[in-house]
Amino acid sequence: EAGVTQSPTHLIKTRGQQATLRCSPISGHTSVYWYQQALGLGLQFLLWYDEGEERNRGNFPPRFSGRQFPNYSSELNVNALELEDSALYLCASSTGLAGGPFQETQYFGPGTRLLVL
Amino acid sequence: AQKVTQAQTEISVVEKEDVTLDCVYETRDTTYYLFWYKQPPSGELVFLIRRNSFDEQNEISGRYSWNFQKSTSSFNFTITASQVVDSAVYFCALSEPYNAGNMLTFGGGTRLMVKP
Numbered sequence: 001e002a003g004v005t006q007s008p009t010h011l012i013k014t015r016g017q018q019a020t021l022r023c024s025p026i027s028g029h030t031s032v033y034w035y036q037q038a039l040g041l042g043l044q045f046l047l048w049y050d051e052g053e054e055r056n057r058g059n060f061p062p063r064f065s066g067r068q069f070p071n072y073s074s075e076l077n078v079n080a081l082e083l084e085d086s087a088l089y090l091c092a093s094s095t096g097l098a099g100g101p102f103q104e105t106q107y108f109g110p111g112t113r114l115l116v117l
Numbered sequence: 118a119q120k121v122t123q124a125q126t127e128i129s130v131v132e133k134e135d136v137t138l139d140c141v142y143e144t145r146d147t148t149y150y151l152f153w154y155k156q157p158p159s160g161e162l163v164f165l166i167r168r169n170s171f172d173e174q175n176e177i178s179g180r181y182s183w184n185f186q187k188s189t190s191s192f193n194f195t196i197t198a199s200q201v202v203d204s205a206v207y208f209c210a211l212s213e214p215y216n217a218g219n220m221l222t223f224g225g226g227t228r229l230m231v232k233p
Contacts, residue, residue: 031219033219033220033221035221042223042224042225042226043208043210043221043223043226044223045220045221045222048218048219048220055218055219056217056218056219056220058220088160090160090161090162092162094219104219105152105164105167106164106219106221107164108154108161108162108163108164109161110159110160110161111160111161113160
């Protein structure tokens, strides 16, 4: 069974540009999560989507946004890039809320390394 | 607010030594989940174990074992007879699904270096 996939693996942008990162969840998973791992800041929760809706958002500015498509894949958009957005962006998936508000295990993809110059 | 502390930022051992990675958490919820993930140099987080707050049974999986103690809010991870392939960064994480949605709060990670 295929795991979580992310594209691209690496992305280089300049300040002020926009970046789009993509994630495909494990087959059968309806929840997708985004995390940022910046140097010195650890792993921080960004966004959670389930069944096409944004369910929870971390403490990030509005220029971080995303969406989930009908096939449960997801996109993370970062507008007006800043140097401090350089990080590894990790996507995870899990079975969704249909069975109740309990914590299912999140399985992670390989990440997208974003470098902002 | 939920918080996870991994006080050991870096540990270095020689192959075949046993090593314990500490994890202390803070939560106000009675229902919560604890996780351990391994991050090798490639960057991908590899799931190791999940525990819910009502299950204090310790678990052993091969060379890995976990000690969950609610009384001390700790969820420690022991690798027995460490191997070079165990070298990675290990993260402990907490979620409070009824209070904070399904977000994971991670500790700062412990970098384990196993030398041959």
